[in-house]
Amino acid sequence: GEDVEQSLFLSVREGDSSVINCTYTDSSSTYLYWYKQEPGAGLQLLTYIFSNMDMKQDQRLTVLLNKKDKHLSLRIADTQTGDSAIYFCAVSSGGGADGLTFGKGTHLIIQP
């Protein structure tokens, strides 16, 4: 089955850019998502990208997809303390109608 990998921690200084990386194994993945989870809370959809896209930008967020390497990244510009959370990469195949496979999540730590 699908396997999604993320590094567990990322530490950045406030104001810098954060880049969270994700790799996946199933080349038929059609939708690729980034979710944010704050302590004790549910999942907040940040952004998603369809597999025929290379890049998607939404305000401070930029998603890059390299299908050849099966690599997805999320860049957060001008990182703020409120961005501190766990960020999950998730992928779906089957035209987006299947359940999602999640990575283990990257804990983003903001240094003042």
Place this chain on the structure above:
Amino acid sequence: GAVVSQHPSWVICKSGTSVKIECRSLDFQATTMFWYRQFPKQSLMLMATSNEGSKATYEQGVEKDKFLINHASLTLSTLTVTSAHPEDSSFYICSALDQNSNQPQHFGDGTRLSIL
């Protein structure tokens, strides 16, 4: 935007009790909903796919008699944890697919289940 409501948000009960969790799509119809489980400091694992009007599809290793799923309408799926035990304590999250749009899955806020 699309909203998924999950209820209750937190439940504590005694071992042996059955607990029902509801997942509702508030402003769209969802023929397909999904149930996930998240252990502390871990990722979300798909438990089952809930299909309106038909039986749920369970992932490997998930006991269908333990986790009963009912999707009786286009806006409501329920997960019942039967005869719950402490090892069933977890964070359960549902998501729903809007059948009329090409949108991503919309997640509820989750239910924290603690079995004493």
